[in-house]
Amino acid sequence: MNLCVDIRINTYYDSVALMLITKEIKKMSNVKQVIVGMGTELNKELAENLNLSNDAVKALTPNDFFIAAVSDEENALESIVKKVDELLNAKTENSCAEKEYKPTTLSAAVNRLQGANMAIISLPGKYAAFEAKKALNNNLNVMLFSDNVTVEEEIELKELGRDKGLLVMGPDCGTAIINGVPLCFANVVRRGDIGIVGASGTGTQEITVIVDKMGGGVSQVIGTGGRDLSSKVSGIMMIEGFKALIKDDATKIIVLISKPPALEVAQKILSMVKGTDKPVVACFIGGNRCEVEQQGAYSCVNLEDAARKAVLLSKGKKIEDFNGFTQSDVEIEEIVKGECKKFSDGQKYLRALYTGGTLADEAMKMLDKEGYRLHSNIPLSPELRLADVHKSIEHTCIDLGDDDFTVGKPHPMIDPAGRIERLPKEACDNEVAIVLMDFVLGYGSNIDPAGEMLESIIEAKKAMKNKNKHLCVVGYICGTEMDPQGYKAQSEKLEKAGVILMPSNAQAVKLCSLILGRLNKI
Amino acid sequence: MLINSWKIKQNIREVCALTDINKLFSKELTVINLGLESFHKDLKAQNVKSMHVSWRPPSEASMKLSVLESDDLSEKIENANKEAIKRLLAAEPIIIGIGKAGIDIPGMTKHTILHAGPPISWDRMSEPLKGAIIGGLIYEKLATNEKEARILAASGEIIFDACHHHSTVGPMAGVVTSSMPVWILQNKAFGNFAYCTLNEGLGKVLRFGAFSQEVIARLNWMEKTLAPVLKEAMEIKGSVDLKSIIAQCLQMGDEGHNRNKAGTSLLFRELAPSIVKTKFSNDEKAEVLTFIDKNDHFFLNVSMPACKCSLDPLENIEYSTVVYTMSRNGTDFGIRIAGTGNEWFTAPCENVTGLYFPGFDEKDANPDIGDSCITETAGIGGFAMATAPAIVQFVGGTPKDAINYTTSMYEITCAENNSFKIPNINFRGTPTGIDLRKVIETRILPVINTGIASNKAGVGQVGAGIVHPPMKCFEDALTSFINKAT
Numbered sequence A: 001m002n003l004c005v006d007i008r009i010n011t012y013y014d015s016v017a018l019m020l021i022t023k024e025i026k027k028m029s030n031v032k033q034v035i036v037g038m039g040t041e042l043n044k045e046l047a048e049n050l051n052l053s054n055d056a057v058k059a060l061t062p063n064d065f066f067i068a069a070v071s072d073e074e075n076a077l078e079s080i081v082k083k084v085d086e087l088l089n090a091k092t093e094n095s096c097a098e099k100e101y102k103p104t105t106l107s108a109a110v111n112r113l114q115g116a117n118m119a120i121i122s123l124p125g126k127y128a129a130f131e132a133k134k135a136l137n138n139n140l141n142v143m144l145f146s147d148n149v150t151v152e153e154e155i156e157l158k159e160l161g162r163d164k165g166l167l168v169m170g171p172d173c174g175t176a177i178i179n180g181v182p183l184c185f186a187n188v189v190r191r192g193d194i195g196i197v198g199a200s201g202t203g204t205q206e207i208t209v210i211v212d213k214m215g216g217g218v219s220q221v222i223g224t225g226g227r228d229l230s231s232k233v234s235g236i237m238m239i240e241g242f243k244a245l246i247k248d249d250a251t252k253i254i255v256l257i258s259k260p261p262a263l264e265v266a267q268k269i270l271s272m273v274k275g276t277d278k279p280v281v282a283c284f285i286g287g288n289r290c291e292v293e294q295q296g297a298y299s300c301v302n303l304e305d306a307a308r309k310a311v312l313l314s315k316g317k318k319i320e321d322f323n324g325f326t327q328s329d330v331e332i333e334e335i336v337k338g339e340c341k342k343f344s345d346g347q348k349y350l351r352a353l354y355t356g357g358t359l360a361d362e363a364m365k366m367l368d369k370e371g372y373r374l375h376s377n378i379p380l381s382p383e384l385r386l387a388d389v390h391k392s393i394e395h396t397c398i399d400l401g402d403d404d405f406t407v408g409k410p411h412p413m414i415d416p417a418g419r420i421e422r423l424p425k426e427a428c429d430n431e432v433a434i435v436l437m438d439f440v441l442g443y444g445s446n447i448d449p450a451g452e453m454l455e456s457i458i459e460a461k462k463a464m465k466n467k468n469k470h471l472c473v474v475g476y477i478c479g480t481e482m483d484p485q486g487y488k489a490q491s492e493k494l495e496k497a498g499v500i501l502m503p504s505n506a507q508a509v510k511l512c513s514l515i516l517g518r519l520n521k522i
Numbered sequence B: 001m002l003i004n005s006w007k008i009k010q011n012i013r014e015v016c017a018l019t020d021i022n023k024l025f026s027k028e029l030t031v032i033n034l035g036l037e038s039f040h041k042d043l044k045a046q047n048v049k050s051m052h053v054s055w056r057p058p059s060e061a062s063m064k065l066s067v068l069e070s071d072d073l074s075e076k077i078e079n080a081n082k083e084a085i086k087r088l089l090a091a092e093p094i095i096i097g098i099g100k101a102g103i104d105i106p107g108m109t110k111h112t113i114l115h116a117g118p119p120i121s122w123d124r125m126s127e128p129l130k131g132a133i134i135g136g137l138i139y140e141k142l143a144t145n146e147k148e149a150r151i152l153a154a155s156g157e158i159i160f161d162a163c164h165h166h167s168t169v170g171p172m173a174g175v176v177t178s179s180m181p182v183w184i185l186q187n188k189a190f191g192n193f194a195y196c197t198l199n200e201g202l203g204k205v206l207r208f209g210a211f212s213q214e215v216i217a218r219l220n221w222m223e224k225t226l227a228p229v230l231k232e233a234m235e236i237k238g239s240v241d242l243k244s245i246i247a248q249c250l251q252m253g254d255e256g257h258n259r260n261k262a263g264t265s266l267l268f269r270e271l272a273p274s275i276v277k278t279k280f281s282n283d284e285k286a287e288v289l290t291f292i293d294k295n296d297h298f299f300l301n302v303s304m305p306a307c308k309c310s311l312d313p314l315e316n317i318e319y320s321t322v323v324y325t326m327s328r329n330g331t332d333f334g335i336r337i338a339g340t341g342n343e344w345f346t347a348p349c350e351n352v353t354g355l356y357f358p359g360f361d362e363k364d365a366n367p368d369i370g371d372s373c374i375t376e377t378a379g380i381g382g383f384a385m386a387t388a389p390a391i392v393q394f395v396g397g398t399p400k401d402a403i404n405y406t407t408s409m410y411e412i413t414c415a416e417n418n419s420f421k422i423p424n425i426n427f428r429g430t431p432t433g434i435d436l437r438k439v440i441e442t443r444i445l446p447v448i449n450t451g452i453a454s455n456k457a458g459v460g461q462v463g464a465g466i467v468h469p470p471m472k473c474f475e476d477a478l479t480s481f482i483n484k485a486t
Helices: A015-026 A041-049 A076-095 A106-112 A125-137 A151-164 A201-213 A236-247 A263-275 A289-294 A303-314 A329-342 A357-369 A417-427 A449-466 A487-496 A505-521 B002-017 B021-025 B037-045 B060-069 B071-090 B127-139 B146-155 B213-237 B242-250 B261-277 B282-294 B300-314 B381-387 B389-395 B399-412 B436-442 B471-485
Strands: A002-008 A031-038 A065-071 A118-121 A141-144 A175-178 A181-184 A191-198 A218-223 A253-258 A280-284 A349-354 A396-399 A432-440 A472-478 A500-502 B030-034 B049-053 B093-100 B112-115 B159-162 B181-187 B193-197 B323-329 B332-337 B345-348 B353-356 B413-422 B428-434 B448-453 B461-467
Touching: A002 A076, A015 A031, A015 A065, A015 A076, A031 A041, A031 A076, A065 A076, A106 A125, A106 B030, A106 B049, A118 A125, A118 A181, A125 A141, A125 A151, A141 A151, A151 A236, A175 A201, A181 B037, A191 A201, A191 A236, A191 A303, A201 A218, A201 A253, A201 A303, A201 A357, A201 A432, A201 A472, A218 A236, A236 A253, A236 A263, A236 B021, A253 A303, A263 A280, A263 A289, A280 A303, A303 A357, A303 A505, A329 A505, A349 A357, A349 A417, A349 A505, A357 A396, A357 A505, A417 A432, A417 A449, A432 A449, A432 A505, A449 A472, A449 A487, A472 A487, A472 A505, A487 A500, A500 A505, B030 B037, B037 B049, B060 B071, B060 B436, B060 B471, B071 B300, B071 B413, B071 B428, B071 B471, B093 B213, B093 B242, B093 B300, B112 B127, B127 B146, B127 B213, B181 B213, B181 B300, B193 B300, B213 B261, B213 B282, B242 B261, B242 B300, B242 B413, B261 B282, B261 B300, B300 B323, B323 B428, B332 B471, B345 B471, B353 B389, B381 B389, B381 B399, B381 B413, B381 B428, B381 B448, B389 B399, B389 B461, B399 B413, B399 B428, B399 B436, B428 B436, B436 B471
Parallel strands: A118 A141, A118 B030, A191 A218, A191 A253, A253 A280, A349 A396, A349 A432, A432 A472, A472 A500, B030 B049, B112 B159
Antiparallel strands: A002 A065, A031 A065, A175 A181, A175 A218, B093 B181, B181 B193, B323 B332, B332 B345, B353 B461, B413 B428, B448 B461
16 A cells, blocks of 8 residues: 655645545545545544555645545556646636636725625635625625634624624525525525525525425525524624515515524514514524514414415415425325335334435424434434434434534535435335435535435335335425526436425425324334 | 504614615625635626635734734834835936946945845855856956856955845846946936946856856957947937836836847837947947847846836835845845835745746756846836736746736735836736735735746856745745834
């Protein structure tokens, strides 16, 4: 085995780009193990652990680029370096076909780009707050995608934004649609009169997609980041966003999305409902509905229900809670019966493998109400935490986008490799009956999430069949036909592989619950 | 209850009146993206105006910059830099005549040899500089051959000093000895002078470290014929305004450092009538005119001192972070900052990236050498690359690359030049006045167009290309500046 190392001092590349390159290099036949990255403490530790380190690697700083690989060939380095350079340059070629000028600082960009009014920041957390502050001081609205920003920094940024009348969406904000433009991870949906302020990324995506599916449209979709409604941050951005939507003429209906906020924060926000004539739908996923309704807002049973209520209100129709199926009861019964016939004895568990955190959370909350205890890496109660997040037990619901799986790796919505590896493991467990998966489309996401999973799904089903068992795969595609991936093309691929697709996450979960009900009765 | 709710409504309406977020909703979204480039590409795909920042993590040095950001100090710095730029843009360099180094350059003696770059001792000098000094000693008849010259140079009897310490600049080795004829320039606005030898042409020449007989013979001809003719011509002519010539040659495809075709032609036009009017023989006049005509770099030796006398008035402007000298001797690169006066900040020279003459390659190249990056310091040369796309081919670039080089220099400079304009970027002024702070913050290094000298004494030029100063010069300068300013 030969260790080959290539080091470039003071050469910076984006970490995600490098991780994707590492993945490509690993595919090379002469490479046993490889890391392509910046000399961060984390990468150095990874290199050490993979036996890819030497003194030169240990001495690197986070500004230094390196390639370290183990190969059984003598002169592998040259071919590896060549491939890495090819991949690095391919990126620049695509991005600057006309050699567009890229300034190196925010201030230079402000000087060059006339009328700039929004900064999207997805830098490493420790630099992100600094740049966000600079952006605000330059009167730019900010979408702060980065996480690992301290709560103190978040408060400082949001207070500054509030004082200057600027949006501070984030930290850890993945989704927004401003003036009809999807930012970061967002779907292409119709424009309309529903304004949304969302503290959860995939929750917001789910609601916008269903609004679109039902013929509604959105005016503005403002993200706040997941921590906004904590008692410390006290909902600064949701309040500012809410105010802006109240004043926005294009917005007739307002939807607020969050996990249950801190009590005093919820009160503060809900007290504003009385200040507007516009109907407000408050979707505090799994929260206390009475509290919401007391203040004059509409409460919801789940994300789909929130979207439906918003659309019905926008169309001036009567609203009621919805937690059923779009398809008729007969159709659903047929699906359930059809699946149940195929299982063999002992198959009884659900394995939900989510890329969208809020969708996973919604699934667990819904199933919990039905009496199922789901083990998870983001469990509803501490005793349900998986001892080993890489190993499912009984009913398990995994958020593959959580830190457990994403440290040093791209988010599974960008690169589903983690789920591709995980699925066959679930199929090895003879007690598993159902696998539930989400496929999130839209800008930011992988360009073919269905296609990436396809082989793994077919193999898993085959593996179960070889054991005379049946693997039921239920899927939900969170996306629209206008998304870059195209809803139809994605659904055709999955249906061809035998995946049962449902029109919302809630309905997909509900279908699983019906099947589980039959299985566990037997 | 009703009143109460009405009051809340009023309250909220009032609060809402303060929100500016709504203004965003009526504007075209225009995005600056820092981080994942795919977000920028997604926006581009939707025809949304977006600019991606090629962001780099801040260096240790850039963290130090915050020391200079207090209101009081940053105001002092801004004012000092304004003054520095005012002086630089107000400069009026003119040629006033031809002189002799030993007589006109202050502090020169028969045994003094000036050289390019920061000060350096004989033992640390690179081969092309040593070669030029050997040639200089032979030319001055202080030695008769290389061996004697090396012994004399090492003996301590010769005083070596930086051209920059004597209001002088020299291309490549920059060697100036007492008998050499020199251009005399004056900055009319401030009265200060600058000096530079006459350009010998390309190939085997003293400034690239060559010292063979043909080199010495040419130097003798320059002293005996070229200089006297030019001296008399300048007496007839009076003076030559260089600011307008440089402004014109920038509009003719020169950048004033590594391409001087237009500048040479313009100077030729200025001088020719006066040369013809001198009392010398027709043969001598024709020889001089032919020599100028055949030497595309003849103008370099006036564009350099023009920049030098424009920048010297910036020395010792307290609190100014403007760079007023960049220079290299083939071993060390040195810079000086207006606010830290005469102090040099040096680091080992980098190697030049570029094209080599046939038969030469990287192995033959000496590290970066010469005072000629005084042009970049003054806002032309590499900084004006956009106007001289031909130059960028040295590094295999395209005209768009040339524009990008110039564009990136705006990020580290204080001002746009009011006289030197670039036609193909809408007559924008060249990026002028390097700000030490901006170099540290952006980690963009000044871009320098330059020739490449052979690493063996006596060989001469082997190629040309692009080079940058070492970051360490700027980091050390920042440390010293902070110590002085705080």
